[in-house]
Amino acid sequence: MEPVIAFTVVMLIWTLGEFVSAKTNALISMMLVASVIFLVGFTTDWLPHDLIKHSGLLNLGNAVIGVIIVHLGTMMSFKDLKAQWRTFIIGSVTVVIMTLILIFVGELIFDRNVAVSGTAAITGGTLSVLMIQNKVTELSGGSGNLGMLTGSLLAVFPLLILNLKNLLGFLTTSVILRKEAQSLKMKYRQGELTLYEEEVKENEEEQQSILPEFLQTAYGTLFMLGATVCLALILSQLTDGYVNMFVIALLLGIVLRHFKILKPNSLSTTDSFGLLMISIMVIAFGPLADIVPADLLALIAPIVFYLAVGALLIVLISYVIGKIVGYSGYLAMAVGLTTLFGFPGTMVLTKEAAEAVGESKQEIAVIEQNLLPIMVTAGFSTITITSVLTGGIIVGLMIG
Secondary structure, three states: OOHHHHHHHHHHHHHHHHHHHHHOOOOOOHHHHHHHHHHHHHHOOOOOOOHHHHOOHHHHHHHHHHHHHHHHHHOOOHHHHHHOHHHHHHHHHHHHHHHHHHHHHHHHHOOHHHHHHHHHHHHOOHHHHHHHHHHHHHHHOOOOEOOOOEHHHHHHHHHHHHHHHHHHHHHHHHHHHHHHHHHHHHHHHOOOOOOOOOOOOOOHHHHOOOOOHHHOOHHHHHHHHHHHHHHHHHHHHHOOOOOOHHHHHHHHHHHHHHOOOOOOOHHHHOOOHHHHHHHHHHHHHHHHHHOOHHHHHHHHHHHHHHHHHHHHHHHHHHHHHHHHHOOOHHHHHHHHHHHHOOOOHHHHHHHHHHHHHOOOHHHHHHHHHHHHHHHHHHHHHHHHHHHHHHHHHHHHHOOO
16 A cells, blocks of 8 residues: 555544544543454455555554653643642552552453553553563564463454443543533632632743753654663663653653753644654554454453552542541542543543533632633643553563
8 A cells, every 4th residue: 555545534533533522522542442443344344455555554653662751741830739739649659559459450360461561551641551462472473372361353353442441431431521520610609719810831940941942853752762762761771671662751851851951842843743752653553454353352351450440449449548648539549530531632522521511611710710721730640640650560561
């Protein structure tokens, strides 16, 4: 297939996914739509099985995974974490405890590789899934048996959980956020909350970089991000690979932003974030080309287990931790449930809850002001930071 045709078909699938996501207010995620189209297309031979390979996005995605992770690190600051320390504790502790429980129980019920894959998927996002898929390829070439599942099934397993958990997370969190929004509305009416008019903006000094101007251009920024990934690779090799390079890349992104070497939200100045994100998300769909519908039956039990037990653990753990740090039960559970979807779902669901519950512009604004900073930080604490750290550690537990 001609590369330009393959690229165009992939972009069409992505466009359809985005359209459905927008029409359903993100209830049905873009990735879920794309997964269904790719799975049906590959299994019915409507789509060529080498479509993704010929699109040119696969090589680009493999090259820039680390760049995206460093960029995610620059989206968080120590100041943000300090201001929302309770949110960060709820989100992070929930992910860590979940990880430990799900790996232990999952290995008893299934096997270690299924336990690691399922845990990484339910506690993390696309990057966690890619780490698992890379490890599967390393151990088996993507096809041989790795315990109870073949390599190809083990690579698809976390992708399916990732897509289904988004839907579960949206449905559950939407209800819980509306409960919390009702509580905030009543507090506002009773005079316990006030509306502040000024918009909170980041200090201009924090947007500056100490680098020379030529390294702050789009090309210079991409170079610095790439160089940071190279440094992460070197540091990872010094540990004989024990510490995953992506874990180091994330931490470097946070640190380099703090010292004003990289700007906050670094890739936003390069106009390349959209293409780079698509290229790494497309990687996750590659294993679908080798799956036949009958194979998926073997995944039903572990998928149901990790979705059901994972959601239950999130609610219980986050509720308890939230009570300890002083959050309401509904707010704590909403923070924990961001593990299932992350940003931008955190922003979309919060705004929807505020608009559904608030009966005036002032009430909507008060609800958003008291929920949005918490929910956005929650998504970063679970999906962006903690899940990448835990995923980078547990992937080393997989065996060939």
